[in-house]
Amino acid sequence: MNGVLFRKLGFIGAGTIAEALITGLIRFAHVDPSSIVASDANRERLISVTSRLGVTAGAGNIDVARQADVLFLAVKPQVMPDVLSELRGAGKPGSITVTLAAGVELSYVEAMLGEDARVMRIMPNTPCSLGAGSIAFCLGKRLDVADVDWLLELFRKMAVVIEIDESLMNSVTALSGSGPGFVYTVIEALADGGVRIGFRKDQALALAAQTVLGAAKMVLETGEHPAKLRDMVTSPGGTTIAGLHAMEKGGVRGALIDAVVAAAERARSLGPTPAKKV
Numbered sequence: 256m257n258g259v260l261f262r263k264l265g266f267i268g269a270g271t272i273a274e275a276l277i278t279g280l281i282r283f284a285h286v287d288p289s290s291i292v293a294s295d296a297n298r299e300r301l302i303s304v305t306s307r308l309g310v311t312a313g314a315g316n317i318d319v320a321r322q323a324d325v326l327f328l329a330v331k332p333q334v335m336p337d338v339l340s341e342l343r344g345a346g347k348p349g350s351i352t353v354t355l356a357a358g359v360e361l362s363y364v365e366a367m368l369g370e371d372a373r374v375m376r377i378m379p380n381t382p383c384s385l386g387a388g389s390i391a392f393c394l395g396k397r398l399d400v401a402d403v404d405w406l407l408e409l410f411r412k413m414a415v416v417i418e419i420d421e422s423l424m425n426s427v428t429a430l431s432g433s434g435p436g437f438v439y440t441v442i443e444a445l446a447d448g449g450v451r452i453g454f455r456k457d458q459a460l461a462l463a464a465q466t467v468l469g470a471a472k473m474v475l476e477t478g479e480h481p482a483k484l485r486d487m488v489t490s491p492g493g494t495t496i497a498g499l500h501a502m503e504k505g506g507v508r509g510a511l512i513d514a515v516v517a518a519a520e521r522a523r524s525l526g527p528t529p530a531k532k533v
């Protein structure tokens with residue numbers, strides 16, 4: 256697709272998730288970096304990110320909004336009211352606004368941007384930068400799937416893409432948005448276990464991370480229930496059941512469920528308007 260994208264992609268906010276999405280779009284959807292323009296309140300960070308990725312640093316939010324056919328709002332939920340007020344009426348005619356902010360509802364973004372705003376809400380995660388992301392989306396009242404089909408095609412090059420009801424957005428934020436953080440903790444803990452039984456930290460981390468990757472691929476590519484896959488590696492009186500017993504005693508399952516529920520509750524509390532209950 257290099258050079259084939261005739262639309263300009265703009266990013267307001269060039270932080271963690273913007274960098275992950277831009278990286279994924281360039282590496283996996285083959286979007287030409289010259290099609291991407293970004294702005295950020297932190298000029299130093301903007302220059303660092305844009306020069307690293309080879310994309311254009313805009314003069315400011317309004318400058319980016321004027322150029323972008325698709326405008327990603329990748330700023331923290333707390334600053335969305337200010338950013339939306341600034342952008343009202345500034346977008347390119349016919350453009351699509353994609354909001355990423357956790358807990359900020361489509362109806363709020365539409366009301367803030369004005370009558371004509373065509374808005375989509377997405378919840379991506381950082382593995383998009385490696386072509387292994389998840390992106391959940393829902394559409395505002397002035398968009399349908401046909402309008403964004405080409406954009407979804409780009410997303411699919413770097414992520415599993417699912418359309419969901421907006422009432423589930425905070426749940427996605429909690430599961431796949433915050434999920435990488437939970438899994439890093441699991442990987443680190445597995446690696447610590449490896450160190451405890453004699454591996455060097457680097458060896459233990461490599462084995463732990465690859466094990467999580469392999470297990471995830473088994474779930475996704477075989478389509479089997481994880482419990483069935485687990486049974487297949489759990490022999491009577493063997494090593495795996497000994498470890499599983501220890502995990503059950505430690506409450507790992509309950510802790511992970513609690514983590515997802517706590518993250519969803521936090522996501523609900525972040526937006527400027529109260530989101531629907533999970």
Ligand SMILES: NC(=O)c1ccc[n+]([C@@H]2O[C@H](COP(=O)([O-])OP(=O)(O)OC[C@H]3O[C@@H](n4cnc5c(N)ncnc54)[C@H](OP(=O)(O)O)[C@@H]3O)[C@@H](O)[C@H]2O)c1
Nearest residue numbers: 268269270271272295296297329330331332355356357379
């Ligand atoms: N990180 C994730 O994995 C993830 C996943 C899914 C969704 N999201 C959502 O994506 C949004 C961004 O998250 P993030 O983690 O990328 O945050 P981040 O790393 O803090 O990036 C946001 C950037 O926006 C800048 N900014 C602040 N006010 C601005 C303004 N008025 N105009 C332009 N730029 C401004 C910030 O600068 P300062 O630092 O100077 O304030 C910062 O560089 C959040 O709403 C979050 O809910 C994040």
